[in-house]
Amino acid sequence: LLAEGQDFHLEQDSAWPQGSLQLGQVSGLALDSDSNLVIFHRGDHQWGADSFNSLARYQQRSLGPIQQSTILVVEPAKGNILKASGRNMFYLPHGITTDKENNYWVTDVALHQVLKVSSDGRDRILLALGEAFTPGSDSNHFCKPTDVAVDTETGNIFVSDGYCNSRILKFSADGKYLSEWGAGSSDRRRRIPFQIPHSLVFLPDRKEICVADRENGRIQCFIAETAEFVKEIKKDEFGGEVFAITYSTAGGGLIFAVNGESPFRSAPLKGFVINYSTKDILDTFSPNKKDFKMPHDIVETRDGSVFVGDAGSKAVFKFTTQKLHRSV
Numbered sequence: 001l002l003a004e005g006q007d008f009h010l011e012q013d014s015a016w017p018q019g020s021l022q023l024g025q026v027s028g029l030a031l032d033s034d035s036n037l038v039i040f041h042r043g044d045h046q047w048g049a050d051s052f053n054s055l056a057r058y059q060q061r062s063l064g065p066i067q068q069s070t071i072l073v074v075e076p077a078k079g080n081i082l083k084a085s086g087r088n089m090f091y092l093p094h095g096i097t098t099d100k101e102n103n104y105w106v107t108d109v110a111l112h113q114v115l116k117v118s119s120d121g122r123d124r125i126l127l128a129l130g131e132a133f134t135p136g137s138d139s140n141h142f143c144k145p146t147d148v149a150v151d152t153e154t155g156n157i158f159v160s161d162g163y164c165n166s167r168i169l170k171f172s173a174d175g176k177y178l179s180e181w182g183a184g185s186s187d188r189r190r191r192i193p194f195q196i197p198h199s200l201v202f203l204p205d206r207k208e209i210c211v212a213d214r215e216n217g218r219i220q221c222f223i224a225e226t227a228e229f230v231k232e233i234k235k236d237e238f239g240g241e242v243f244a245i246t247y248s249t250a251g252g253g254l255i256f257a258v259n260g261e262s263p264f265r266s267a268p269l270k271g272f273v274i275n276y277s278t279k280d281i282l283d284t285f286s287p288n289k290k291d292f293k294m295p296h297d298i299v300e301t302r303d304g305s306v307f308v309g310d311a312g313s314k315a316v317f318k319f320t321t322q323k324l325h326r327s328v
């Protein structure tokens with residue numbers, strides 16, 4: 001469905017990747033400092049209904065850490081693997097992002113930790129936040145933390161926490177706790193709490209932090225410095241769940257998002273291109289032949305390609321912008 005006057009559309013590049021990436025559940029995507037695609041996946045581990053007990057404690061420690069390389073650096077044009085690391089470290093990978101020194105900041109929902117890991121192939125843990133396998137909700141414990149975003153101006157990092165907490169925390173680059181906050185006052189009368197803050201993105205041109213507030217089916221944006229609420233984007237087309245977001249300064253500021261299955265409303269699983277200022281949906285996209293199963297993260301590369309990691313299909317899909325030739 002193309003909006004009136006729409007002259008670009010994202011189409012799947014079904015020839016990508018050229019080879020097999022041997023992926024497990026894909027949980028996170030990031031870009032590294034060479035604008036290569038970084039894939040964070042779960043190898044032979046799966047997040048199932050019995051992975052955690054009622055106290056949010058991971059039940060499969062006896063499996064040991066994932067032995068496959070959970071962090072793959074892939075070149076965006078053809079999809080061949082440039083680097084593979086992250087073996088014997090993680091149990092249930094979730095979010096991944098990179099900082100200016102090209103370190104990986106990852107979350108693991110089984111460890112309930114945020115880890116800063118070197119990208120030199122030696123997997124050195126440069127910083128660990130949270131206590132391994134120990135859920136909690138104070139300033140030293142998370143509960144299934146979902147993502148990290150880095151404020152490229154200050155180096156501060158933001159953590160979305162998470163499946164069993166409803167907050168975003170801010171730390172200094174060296175891990176000092178600075179502050180935390182809950183949902184924005186989009187509704188003057190009540191602050192509706194976050195329900196699985198699931199994905200974060202920093203907007204470098206606006207110095208804002210936006211969150212995919214998954215089960216509330218909305219995106220909320222805040223001033224990174226003060227956590228002051230800026231805006232909310234909530235669309236019927238999301239169908240009740242927003243799983244992941246990313247941002248591009250192109251076109252005056254674009255939010256890219258993927259939605260998710262909702263138990264209450266049926267809406268097709270899709271990617272969305274949204275004008276940050278007007279909140280208009282400029283385009284929607286999905287794979288050509290098969291449907292998304294659980295689109296779980298999304299990134300956009302410098303050349304405008306968009307990648308979606310799908311935890312259900314255990315695959316990464318590439319989309320490229322096609323110019324539409326309007327028939328007069």
Ligand SMILES: O=C(N[C@@H](O)C(=O)O)c1ccccc1
Binds near residue numbers: 049311
């Ligand atoms: O949300 C879930 N999973 C995804 O987000 C993910 O795999 O990160 C989930 C929740 C309950 C049970 C099993 C899976």
